[in-house]
Amino acid sequence: MKTQADQAPPSAGSNARPASQVSATLGGEKQGLPERLALGAFIAVPFLALLAAVPVAWGWGLGWRDLAITTVMYFTxxxxxxxxxxxxxxxxxxxxxxxxxxxxxxxxSLAVEGPVVRWVADHRKHHKFSDQSGDPHSPWRYGESVPALLKGLWWAHMGWLFDSEQTPQHIYAPDLVKDRDIRTVSRLFWLWTSISMLLPPLVGGLASWSWQGALTAFFWGSLVRVALLHHVTWSINSICHAIGERPFRSRDRSGNVWWLAVLSCGESWHNLHHADPTSARHGVLRGQLDSSARLIRWFEQAGWARDVRWPNAGRIDARRVA
Known part of the structure; x- marks a missing residue:
């Protein structure tokens, strides 16, 4: 059963469409058993590869070619x-x-975190109900005791992905549902997943002209890279809503976790993001690296991006904790 939170999202307005019109966008609103088993397998296999990374590297090393392929694919x-x-x-x-x-x-889509429309719908719902009833992945879901928080951290990190109830895309992302280009990209998620997994071994095999080069590139550039990015992304949902500094006022428990900043491309400056969600820069204080903001700046300088919502001193000071 859908909760009331699913029925009254922000800015749905007259753009909301019946679910029947968008069922092909991202596999519908419910996950069946096959989809949940597939999701579990896709999480488990890369994670096991990540656990095996250390003994594999110790045994026969990680070459510069594989490191380059993995790094480029990861940050792209x-x-x-x-x-x-x-x-x-x-x-x-x-x-x-x-x-x-x-x-x-x-x-x-090459990050293999789900089709774009579903991803956006989930995240918009998260912001509407952040750390409250209705939040898809709050670590405080079960309470504040240690056992409850441990259970909540698991839920926020990856347990919520198996929830059979999915965020209604036609309500939380009506703008993307109406966008023909984005609908097409979203429906082709299987293609982007295939490319994401097969491109590293193709490059590694051609660069080394060997099957071994293709195999090691697949291990590092596909399996390990996907697993690492998944867990870094999920850590924003779990860790950054449980610990971290909170220099800005927000209506939830979002915090800044500095040691995730580089791997998360600036997303772990999460407290400012929840205090000012539309800001193009999350790391606004001195020394807070935010490569995503730097990339947006380059897009702006090249004329590819416009009307960028950069934070100014007034907006930052207005949100500081007194």
Whole structure:
């Protein structure tokens, strides 16, 4: 049964469409057993590869070629999520033309975190009910005792992905449902997943001209890279809503976790983000690295992005904790 939270999201207005009109967008609103088993397998296999990374590296090493492929794929797909799925599609922190819009949708899809429309709908619902009833992935879901928080951290990190009730996309992301380009990218998620997993071994095999080069590139550039990015992204949902500094006022428990900043491409400066969700920069204080904001700045300088919502001193000071 859908909760009342699902029935009254922000800015749905007259754009909301019946679910029957958008059922092909992202696999519908409910997950069946096959989909949940597939999701579990896709999480488990890369995670096991990540656990095996240390003994594999100890046994026969991690070469510069594999490191380069993994690094390029990681930060390309990470910025596809942070700049594209999050700051552009979810929060509209800037405007972009059609080519950049599609490129960001594809780059984010290569992260294998789900089709763009579903991702955005989930995140918009999270912001509407952050750390309250209705939040899809709050670590405080079960209470504040230690056992409850441990259970909540598991839920916020990855347990929520198995929830059979899915966020209604036609209600929480009506703008994307109406966008023909984004509907197409979203429905082709299977294609972007295949490319994401097969591109590293293709490059590694051609660069080394060997099957071994393809195999090691698949291990590091596909399995390990996807697992690492998944857990970094999920850590924003779990860790950054349980611990961290909170220099800005927000209506939830979002915190800044500095040691996740580089791997999360600036997303772990999470307290400012929840205090000012449409800001194109999350790391606004001295020394807070935010590569996603830097990339948006480059897009702006190249004329590809416009009307960027950069934070100014007044907006920052107005949100500081007294």
């Amino acid at each position: 797909t990470c910025h596809g999520i942070t700049v594209g799925f999050h700051r552009f599609f979810t929060h509209r922190s800037f405007k972009a033309g059609r080519v950049l819009k599609i490129a960001m949708a594809v780059a984010g």
